[in-house]
Amino acid sequence: MTRRTVRIAMNGVTGRMGYRQHLVRSILALREQGGLDLGDGTVLWPEPVLLGRREHALREIAERYGLEHVSTDLDTVLADPDVDVYFDSQVTSAREESLRKAIAAGKHVYTEKPTATGLAGALELARLARDRGIRHGVVQDKIFLPGLRKLKRLVDAGFFGRVLSVRGEFGYWVFEGDWQPAQRPSWNYRAEDGGGIVVDMFPHWEYVLHELFGRVTSVQALATTHIPQRWDEHGKPYDATADDAAYGIFEIEGGAIAQINSSWAVRVHRDELVEFQVDGTHGSAVAGLRHCRAQHRGATPKPVWNPDLPATEVFRDQWQEVPDNAEFDNGFKEQWELFLRHVHTGTPYHWDLLAGARGVQLAELALRSSAEGRRIDVPEVAL
Structure with a gap:
């Protein structure tokens, strides 16, 4: 059995969802089970890099679970060639810019939703990821x-x-x-x-x-x-x-x-x-x-x-x-497993940034419907 390390920059793990569901119940749970068995003699070993603004909170989490890598500098982490995947569970207003940087750095991206504050931004992320040739996914737990x-x-x-x-x-x-x-x-x-x-x-x-x-x-x-x-x-x-x-x-x-x-x-x-x-x-x-x-x-x-x-x-x-x-199993963990398989073996995966854009579109049109007091058609989104 060959163990292959996949290093994941996890931005926003001091928040409730990022910490509880994504770090503890997904990535750390995968480590507790010995990694992700790909079924071909390879086991993926997730190595999280805890990323955020509050260094003391990040170090406290790292010490609690025996993790090594902590940073408050997004640009430095994205410049590291050993980092394979960027994950984002920050507040919504900070997400789009960080995802843009990760895509530009050539990192595979996996993110919470909404992916952006508006449909135009969400579609642009999907286009950038497509043109960069990276793999991308959106949490649909x-x-x-x-x-x-x-x-x-x-x-x-x-x-x-x-x-x-x-x-x-x-x-x-x-x-x-x-x-x-x-x-x-x-x-x-x-x-x-x-x-x-x-x-x-x-x-x-x-x-x-x-x-x-x-x-x-x-x-x-x-x-x-x-x-x-x-x-x-x-x-x-x-x-x-x-x-x-x-x-x-x-x-x-x-x-x-x-x-x-x-x-x-x-x-x-x-x-x-x-x-x-x-x-x-x-x-x-x-x-x-x-x-x-x-x-x-x-x-x-x-x-x-x-x-x-x-x-x-x-x-x-x-x-x-x-x-x-x-x-x-835990739903967040199951989707993490599917995404990591997709990243490393190319298995089909349709919960991507375009799917995430559909969610942003529906929220945007719903708010417009509420403001205007009328029913609004939802057109199909496409790149």
């Missing part, structure tokens, strides 16, 4: 969730017949920060810093709908700021200038309609923090992070509306749990 993988299994099996509608509910109450600390960074609620639930979540909804049901052809959205004042990490009040909730309707090629509510100002009364209900002519299903329940048309009850009598049926009990039929 939701489709690797166990619940959505089981939902896709139903789609692929033709369980639904003709899909009629998709209804999604996402969100939870993010504390304002005055009497209890907020669970999300304060920049998420400042538009000037790249915050907002539309730019954060609509790129997710684009690839979820695209992968499972088809391309989004139109969007109508209402974005709003329910909580106008919040308190930051230092306990200081600030004006929330970004949207914290958005209510969207999406037309999908083939005729299905999706409605997805996204909110950081909603208290959870559902089984999981995100749930999608799919209704079709032959059956329906409800999928969350881990679970998926289905009801076929042959087993569909016949409820009758009668407000004068209490309900005697437990509607949730009328659905059947879709079995795992497999062991599911």
